[in-house]
Amino acid sequence: MLDIADLSVSYGAIRAVRGISFTLRAGELVSLLGANGAGKSSTIKCIAGALKASGGSITLEGKAITSASPEQVVRAGLATVPETRDVFPDLTVAENLMLGAYIHRRDPAGNRENLEKLNALFPRLAERSSQPAGTLSGGEQQMLVIARALMSRPRILLLDEPSLGLAPSIVERIFEMIETLKKSGLTILLVEQNVNQALAVADRAFVMRLGAIVASGTAEEIRSTSDLSAHYLGG
Numbered sequence: 001m002l003d004i005a006d007l008s009v010s011y012g013a014i015r016a017v018r019g020i021s022f023t024l025r026a027g028e029l030v031s032l033l034g035a036n037g038a039g040k041s042s043t044i045k046c047i048a049g050a051l052k053a054s055g056g057s058i059t060l061e062g063k064a065i066t067s068a069s070p071e072q073v074v075r076a077g078l079a080t081v082p083e084t085r086d087v088f089p090d091l092t093v094a095e096n097l098m099l100g101a102y103i104h105r106r107d108p109a110g111n112r113e114n115l116e117k118l119n120a121l122f123p124r125l126a127e128r129s130s131q132p133a134g135t136l137s138g139g140e141q142q143m144l145v146i147a148r149a150l151m152s153r154p155r156i157l158l159l160d161e162p163s164l165g166l167a168p169s170i171v172e173r174i175f176e177m178i179e180t181l182k183k184s185g186l187t188i189l190l191v192e193q194n195v196n197q198a199l200a201v202a203d204r205a206f207v208m209r210l211g212a213i214v215a216s217g218t219a220e221e222i223r224s225t226s227d228l229s230a231h232y233l234g235g
């Protein structure tokens with residue numbers, strides 16, 4: 001469904017991603033693991049069209065999106081939740097959500113239907129729909145940016161560190177939500193430092209180190225790689 005082939009990303013002389021290749025199959029949840037600075041966010045940003053690849057290709061359902069703009073990537077069916085967790089603080093929760101439906105702005109009926117589904121999935125957001133997004137807790141803001149990404153009706157969702165800086169009980173809720181989304185058939189690429197929880201929900205995983213993929217396999221295989229934390233994750 002999503003094919004990454006020999007992808008490289010550079011910031012000037014810094015080679016953040018060094019020729020990585022991997023595939024996401026329809027309906028799969030794949031975790032991208034690795035210590036700080038391994039190149040996970042750069043990979044996500046490049047797939048999302050926010051960073052230019054310096055080499056390699058990105059293909060979504062047979063269509064090359066390597067040089068696509070962020071809007072073209074969303075239109076192709078891939079939505080991203082960046083780790084920055086940006087909400088528009090002065091806009092209401094409902095207004096934030098509608099911004100996620102920008103590419104479907106000529107389909108208000110479809111957006112209403114999708115919003116109803118998301119309200120059922122995220123009841124706390126539904127309760128707070130007329131509140132400014134800036135008044136939400138960190139966990140609620142994370143839910144909001146996920147829901148906003150889903151307003152574009154993607155087939156693939158990229159999640160960059162959704163648990164970052166959240167209390168353990170909230171992290172648990174976020175992971176439950178991710179499992180629910182997977183069960184609904186969504187294909188998910190999950191970047192996480194929270195290795196155990198990421199492996200618990202993943203079908204497969206890749207470990208990045210210094211811009212390269214150094215381990216890959218089923219979640220079970222990666223979990224049983226005994227030197228994983230010491231060598232690859234900096235633990």
Ligand SMILES: Nc1ncnc2c1ncn2[C@@H]1O[C@H](COP(=O)(O)OP(=O)(O)OP(=O)(O)O)[C@@H](O)[C@H]1O
Nearest residue numbers: 011014015016034035036037038039040041042043
């Ligand atoms: N805007 C930038 N300018 C220059 N170098 C950058 C920039 N962003 C990232 N880098 C460098 O690229 C490398 C990969 O960073 P990246 O953020 O992709 O890693 P990461 O695995 O996502 O880590 P983190 O979890 O800290 O975000 C690091 O060496 C980082 O210092």
